Amino acid sequence: MKKIRTIAFAVGLTALVSVGSGAALADVQGWLNWRGPAGTGISQEKKLPTTLTAPLWSVKLAGGGTPVIANGKVYALGYDGIGADLQEVLLCADAETGKKLWEKRFSDYLSDITYDRYAIGSPTVDPETGNVYMLTSAGIFACFTADGKPVFSNAMMETLGRLTFTNGRTGAPTILDDLVIVRGITSNWGGDGAAMDRLYAFDKKNGKLVWSCSPGLAPKDNTFGLPIFSWRNGKQVFYSGAGDGSMIAVNARTGEPIWRYPISAGGMNATVVMYKNTKGEETAICVHADENIDASNAGRMTAVKVLSEPKPAEPLTPGAAPGPPVLNKSSEAWRNDDLSAVSSTPVLVGRNLYLTDKTGFLDCVDAETGKILWKQKLAPDQLHASPTYAEGKLYVPFQNGLFYILKPGVTGAQVLAKTQLAGRCIGAPSVYNGKVYVFSTERLYCYGKPGGKPMAAIASVGEPKKFAGPTVALQIVPSEVILRPGEKVKLSIRGIDANGFVTETFDASKATFEQYVPPTAKVRALLDAKFENGEIVGGAKSSAGAYQATLNGFKGIMRGRVLTALPYTEDFESFNPTEQDTLLPEAKFAYPPLPWIGARFKFDVRELEGNKVFAKTLDNIFFQRATVFFGHPDEKNYTFEADVMVDGNRRTKSTVGLINQRYYIILNGNADELEVNSNQERIKATVPFKIQSKTWYRMKTRVDVAASGSGMVRAKVWKKEDPEPTAWTIEVPHKSAHTVGAPGLFGFAPQSLYKVYIDNISVKPN
Structure with a gap:
């Protein structure tokens, strides 16, 4: 057994103790993650700025998260560019001057993100190795060394079925000893085929998956709150809000769910705060802004006693719920229905919780009772940004770009400084070496004085890990x-x-x-x-x-x-439709190919006109739009063909499409168009094409990428019984072309009224 050591650690609120790999305590100094050295949003730094007259430096880079700092380097996840060539950027810069040292760029693809809602998340630095972890809006989970050399990369959309949403929230990776944990709503394969808010723990050094966790029910929102760690009956446990509106407790070493406590009718986005009350009970405190499941009002702050045991005889919701055991209302230490925050996380100082609520107030809340001690209006509203506490002061950005330095007191907060930043502020500030760093949707700012001496990392204290018991x-x-x-x-x-x-x-x-x-x-x-x-x-x-x-x-x-190498073909004739259709008792279906990502519950195999075909399901309106991947994410330089058919009438028709190297090529039935897109606000080109319902068409597409990185997406469509046309129906250039991507399928059945059909798939290398 190797020597046990403690580390000043990324996200845990209480002590996090690891079995070491021989590295010295606190090898990497800085503000290593979204909420700082102990995961609390608190810094022990001194000589921090008290004025905001002018920044020490600023860099033109838009961002919605928190910059992190390690050993004199600042790492920031932002975005740059416009239109089709907008890219997310992992920037590494000198923390003293803002001078760029290196950067990595990532194009968006196949996402639903609107209004430039990019980089609403933060990088995380490993305190042992100094490696940097990040998650892009399109689901690229990547690790780099401090010098920018790639360690590993995982295209989670194509490997695990990670879904994207219009708000683009990604959160941040979380380090726990040898694990790095990320989350997202995924629709994978087999038992993980249903869309769920899931957490994934990877080996931080090689990116291999250690465990995955589905701790709740069907999600209502994509949650990006971070897991917060503690101990429970000898287990290392994390607490978090979940996409189904619950607070969850999970074994951090195995991903095994321990309990969930349903609270909200929407996703729980703010990160949980841990507090030990005067009775010695540890409580997990969360806040949300959606409607409560047991009342018609919206928003609540709730403190849950973490050692509560589930009582199935007193379920909070009617009936026996699947998944982990459910706590009942007796597990609450207190609740306050007058507090509401979208995803802004409170900071706990002593027993005072400082929260920026959704209406733009700074609230001071007694963590023991939930009582509001005072409120102070500072902005019209608040969205994601969280306050940071250091040297007796709160550093508080707001949605409208106002940035405050406040000194909290017994009855209110004294405004020490206030400035209007360019753009909006969505992320929390970070603190390092006497300086404060904050992102806006236009610039990255650093406030403070040049020079200084970085403060030594804070060694965590708390319950040590016991030596492992017998193997089970x-x-x-x-x-x-x-x-x-x-x-x-x-x-x-x-x-x-x-x-x-x-x-x-x-x-x-x-x-x-x-x-x-x-x-x-x-x-x-x-x-x-x-x-x-x-x-x-x-x-x-x-x-x-x-x-x-x-x-x-x-x-x-x-x-x-x-996943077989190309060429790949599938005509579905080997499938045997024997499953009973709940909507049409006389109809039978077969489940989709098991290795296909995102197909379960959204498509099935049916008999149609004497052939077996791949058909869009209609029984769940939440799945009216579906993307399926059936190939390796590293595939490139291939031609993809398939027979496709839409259904509908003169007013409403379905939409069908193929995915080639991270581009959608779709027949848009309602618009009578052939369309190429990757994100409709970034890349979208159309040509008129009259589409007849219940008519088979042959679709063919390829993507060619030049040595310069520019590319051309080509597609042609013709009636199946007609000869293939010589010319491409549409050709779309892209300056920053996608160089790889799994082949896949797309179907949209508006309001789950009309099916989509696909058959005779062929993917061949060029």
Whole structure:
């Protein structure tokens, strides 16, 4: 067992203790994440600015998150450019001067983001290695060294079915010892096919998936609150708001949900704050701005006793809910229905909670009772930005661009300084080396004096991790894989105790693996793979499924997909529609191919005119618009063809399309147009094309990218029975072309009225 050490850590509010890798305490100094050294929004720095007359420096870069600082470098996730060539930017600059040291650029693709709602999230720096982690609006989860060298990258939209939404909120990665945790609403495959607010823990050094977690019910909003860590009966636990409107408690080592407490009719976006009351009870405090599930009013701040045990006999909602056990109202320490915040997170100083609410007030709240001690109007409203506390002062940005320095007192706050920043402020300020950094939607600002001496990192204190108990199960890493035929991925197998802590590491080559089908599986499919010398090796055919490993009497499960190399074809004739349609009792269907991402509940396979076809479902209006991926995210330089058909009448028709290298190519039935887009506000080009319902068309598309990085998206469409036209129907140039991307399908059944049909898929390398 390696020596146990404590670290000054990214997001935990209480002590976070890790089993070290030999690095010294606090190797990396700075404000390493969204809420600072202890995850509380509090800094122990001194000699901070008290005036805002002029910034020390500013950089023209728009952003909606928090800049983070490590060892004299500031890392900021922003965006730059206009129109089709707008890109998100991970900037690394000198923290003293703002001089750019390096940057990484990422194009948006296949997203729903509107009104330039980009970079509403923050990078995170690992306190051990100094590596920088970030998540783009389109779902690229990437890690770089402090010098900008790539460590790993994961296109989560295409690998895990991560969905995008108009508001573009991504939040920030969270470091826990050897794990890095990110979240999002995903619609993956198999048991994870339903759209859920999920958290994913990866090995921070290589990006391999360690665990995933589906802690709630069907989401109502995409939540970007961060997990906050504590201890519960020997388990290291995190607390967070969730997309289904609950507060959740989850084992941070395994992803196992412990409980949920339903509160809001919308997603819970503000990050939880932990407080130990005068009775010695630890409480998790959250705030939201949506309608409450047990009242008609909107907004509430709630304190939940974290050691509460679920009482199924007294459910908060009628009936037995699936998922983790549900707490009832007796778990509340207090509630206040006069407090409401969209996603602004309070900062806790002693027992005073300072909150910027949605109406632009700064509220001082007693964390013991929930009583409002005082309120002070500072702006017309507030959205995401959170206050930061240091040296007895609050640094508070607002949605309208006002930035305050305030000295809180017994009856109110004294305004020490106030300035109007260019643009809006959505992210929280950060503090480092006597300076305060804040983002607006136009510039990155640094206030303070030049020079100074960075303060040593704060060593966390709190309950140490106990030595692990006896092994009870195996944890296989990666817990989920994507393989090409013949591709090998090295496995690591470790024993874990009843609390989820690692007990020992096993030789993966000594384990026996057998195919495993979950008892609840809708599709009883098997993964085509084999195991050699501690590696999993992809088989020859496209497949998906799970394996159970056994070693020394202990068991663990991993799952994966094999995605065949191009060329790829599918005509659906091998499917056997035997499932009963709930809307049409006389109709039968088959579930979609299991390895396909995002297909479950949104598409199925049906008999139509003597053929098997891929059809859009109509039974859930929330799935009226659906994107499916069936190939590897690294595919490029291919031609994609398929037969497509829309349904409808003169007033309303469905829409069908293909996805080629992160571009939608769609037949828009309502508009009678052939359209190419990637995000409709960034890239959208159309040509008229008269579309007849219940008529099969052949669609063909390819993307060509030049050495300069510019590209051309080409597509042609013709009636299936007609000869292929020589000319392309549409050609769309893109200066910053997408160079890779999984092939996929798109269907839109407006108001779930009319189906979309696809058949005879063919993807060939150019």
